[in-house]
Amino acid sequence: MSVKLTIIEQMEQVAREHGKILPPLKEDLVLANCGLDSLGFAVLVARLEDTLGIDPFTAAEDAIFPITLGDFVKVYEHGRR
Amino acid sequence: MAGGETALREQVTAAPDRRCLWDREKSIRLTDLRDGSVLGTGLPSLAGRSVLLAVESQLSAALALIELDGVARRIVILPPGVEIAHLAAIAAATQADAAVVDDGSPPLAVIGHPAQVRCHSSIVPMTESAANRLRTEWVLVTSGTTGVPKMVVHNLASLAAPLHAQSPADGAAVWGTFYDIRRYGGMQIYLRALLGGASFVLSDSEESVSDHLARLAAHDVTHLSGTPSHWRRALMNPDLGKISPRYVRLSGEIADQAVLDGLRTAFPRAVIGHAYASTEAGVAFDVNDGRAGFPPDFLAATRDGVEMKIADGSLRIRSPRTASAYLGAAPPLAGADGFVDTGDIVEQDGNRCYFAGRKGGIINIGGMKVHPEEVEAVINRHPRVRMSLVRGRQSPITGSVVVAEVVLSPGQELERGRQIEVKNDILKFCSNILPRHKVPAAISFVPKLEVAATGKLVRRQG
Numbered sequence: 393m394s395v396k397l398t399i400i401e402q403m404e405q406v407a408r409e410h411g412k413i414l415p416p417l418k419e420d421l422v423l424a425n426c427g428l429d430s431l432g433f434a435v436l437v438a439r440l441e442d443t444l445g446i447d448p449f450t451a452a453e454d455a456i457f458p459i460t461l462g463d464f465v466k467v468y469e470h471g472r473r
Numbered sequence: 474m475a476g477g478e479t480a481l482r483e484q485v486t487a488a489p490d491r492r493c494l495w496d497r498e499k500s501i502r503l504t505d506l507r508d509g510s511v512l513g514t515g516l517p518s519l520a521g522r523s524v525l526l527a528v529e530s531q532l533s534a535a536l537a538l539i540e541l542d543g544v545a546r547r548i549v550i551l552p553p554g555v556e557i558a559h560l561a562a563i564a565a566a567t568q569a570d571a572a573v574v575d576d577g578s579p580p581l582a583v584i585g586h587p588a589q590v591r592c593h594s595s596i597v598p599m600t601e602s603a604a605n606r607l608r609t610e611w612v613l614v615t616s617g618t619t620g621v622p623k624m625v626v627h628n629l630a631s632l633a634a635p636l637h638a639q640s641p642a643d644g645a646a647v648w649g650t651f652y653d654i655r656r657y658g659g660m661q662i663y664l665r666a667l668l669g670g671a672s673f674v675l676s677d678s679e680e681s682v683s684d685h686l687a688r689l690a691a692h693d694v695t696h697l698s699g700t701p702s703h704w705r706r707a708l709m710n711p712d713l714g715k716i717s718p719r720y721v722r723l724s725g726e727i728a729d730q731a732v733l734d735g736l737r738t739a740f741p742r743a744v745i746g747h748a749y750a751s752t753e754a755g756v757a758f759d760v761n762d763g764r765a766g767f768p769p770d771f772l773a774a775t776r777d778g779v780e781m782k783i784a785d786g787s788l789r790i791r792s793p794r795t796a797s798a799y800l801g802a803a804p805p806l807a808g809a810d811g812f813v814d815t816g817d818i819v820e821q822d823g824n825r826c827y828f829a830g831r832k833g834g835i836i837n838i839g840g841m842k843v844h845p846e847e848v849e850a851v852i853n854r855h856p857r858v859r860m861s862l863v864r865g866r867q868s869p870i871t872g873s874v875v876v877a878e879v880v881l882s883p884g885q886e887l888e889r890g891r892q893i894e895v896k897n898d899i900l901k902f903c904s905n906i907l908p909r910h911k912v913p914a915a916i917s918f919v920p921k922l923e924v925a926a927t928g929k930l931v932r933r934q935g
Contacts (some may be wrong), residue, residue, distance in 0.1 A: 409912070
């Protein structure tokens, strides 16, 4: 499964568990508007660490602030290389 | 004698004849101590001294203790596997000037060369009796996770004073414990057995759970004690069915509803009790109604001489069973009012008080606090789960998130494909009970969790 698909699947799973409804998960979706709160993102990042084997945010030396879903996916794709 | 008490030896040897102390190899008749000794001619030389009980053999320690009470000024009970690096500090703080040793004792050269008495491996005829009748201090050495262990001062009375809560009569009982008797949880049960006229089956750290259960069965154990972690491990063992104790006791960790229910199913006719006790605070209460937690009225009145109160969220205890002091460089054991802060957080929910966790063990999730133990208690109630360990994992967003390692019940091993399904089911189970921030962000299945020599689940800072 691609990194992007894994992320989308996990986002949907976390949203379900937290009782949130996500808008269509397009590249340019602004994360701040996606419906997940900070706890939701914290859980998402922890799940992705288990499925993809990395936490690019904690691993990075500089703070990373992805704005859109596309940015978010790129952070993981970049981290996997 | 000072304090108006009878030394342990007289109390033990006055009891009926057929009582035994068993380890893996030996069977000792306690009444043989009437005119016998494991310390032999060395015993009088220990009179009035501060004695390190440094034997490797638990049986030797068990017997030597009986002889040293009332003779030594102080008995310093070294736990098995004490770090040699800590010996000098222990000896200095306890002013140890003698030691009881066997072939497996740690090297005592590091503490100078105290007078040493070799413990015999069996009871030898006693030629000379030690006449001293002191009120001996019993010093228990707690195994901290880091740094020099703490040395906690008790005496026979504070260690052995019984609670009056209903538990099956001790007469003709055979007590066993998963603990080593050189730790508080085991010591307290050992003395209870000795003074209650019971026989006792010693544990053995080298022995498998199956072999231990078989040995307990062979001696028809009637009263058995351990931590919830000990019991969860036993509940995973098919040989648990070999024993049928009438009293099952848990102490040393929070007894959650899942482990109490598991024991109820395993031993439908037994009294299943959980006790609250710590090395410093002593035994505070027993709960025998099969439910986790304790009734709030325990906090309202003095029971069995024990006063309890909650301050800053944690349980405080003052009782005749609390230790008197720490030796060495340590903060005072109790506050100015004599109450010991147990560090255990108690929360009241309706008509029941529950232990939420340890003061220092809180996970902070974006400012919201979670006790690992409260999440474990929920996960452990899932029908497929035997035990779990919850910790914080660093999160770039909320500082920490809750993650759980889970051991499934026997027969629940999963092929990989089903793992996700079961994980989701456990998460759903948690979501139905816990607020969102307490639900684990991630769950992993592990074959087992590490249980320390103290019988407690090993918690690491996550």
